Amino acid sequence: MKLNIALLAGDGIGPEVIDQAVKVSNAVATKFNHEITWTAALTGAAAIDAVGEPYPDSTHEVCMAADAVLFGAIGHPRFDNDPKATIRPEQGLLKMRKKLGLFANVRPTFTFPSLIDNSPLKRERIEGTNLIILRELTGGIYFGERGRKDDGNTAFDTCTYTRAEVQRLAKLGFEMAMTRGKRLCCVDKANVLETSRLWRETVQDMEKDFPEVTVSYEFVDAVAMRLVQWPNSYDVLITENLFGDILTDEASVIAGSMGLMPSASIGIHTSLFEPIHGSYPQAAGKNIANPLATILSAAMMFEDAFGLKEEAELIRSVVNKSLAEGIVTEDLAGKNKAYKTSEVGDWLAKNI
């Protein structure tokens, strides 16, 4: 099969972890006789420095022409420390999500048998955890009207959702639940927010179309609590943009390191695959960052964008093997030898 992939390495550790995902993907392509064409393009602070814009039109064209986008990370501390900066790397990510129509962000949380004791939670709390948070990605408070009034002394951000936006996200959630544990949790704040009441009403109306799925409705504050108490009690959770942003960071550490969890963003045009972690600027250029989240994102890409399940499973199985044999970066090494980012990538490619 010919795979035409846009490669957006981005900022911080992005380029280092992306390099490993490319190595591993190329090894898979050789083994299964696929032909990958990688087309690199600029995003984030790297793009601001080069062309003054975090998601240039030229990058958008590369993404639209590709079958899938593999993305590293975006963000740079020199913008975080300057609240008055008008151009920010993160705007590139939001613009990319909007222009590619990536309305659904799939963020799984699962455990690795050999890493259970790395989790901040007790073994009995997390064993068997395998959940997916499906986060709405192109609506809500992230994209609502915002501004200042009263001479700058009052600020506002508005959260708006349409029934159609809720329906398309919820439909994916129901369909995903049907392929898994058939349980769907709608996470909202319907005791306070009107947008949440629209979410709840819309999802309730859809229940009849998916009679086999058991749906629960929970308030986001309660879910924040239950996620650390009994993460293994959830199957698929659907939620709006900001709640999903917060809950997915919370869920991402359950597995034992931020550097492990992959994600997919899907929607109208090309799907995008990226690690959940950010640009980790303190580690940039040091060859110490954990590449597994990006490599597992490449596995999701093989499976979801190209239907290549066996290829994806091979990547996951060598990742598990590397964890079991302790071929890991410093975040997971404990007292044992820590391998470099590139060494982990080399080991995985060789084992494929």
Ligand code: IPM
């Ligand atoms: C994420 C990130 C982004 C978000 C930032 C970088 C804009 O935190 O992908 O979760 O808030 O969506």
Ligand code: MN
């Ligand atoms: Mn986030």
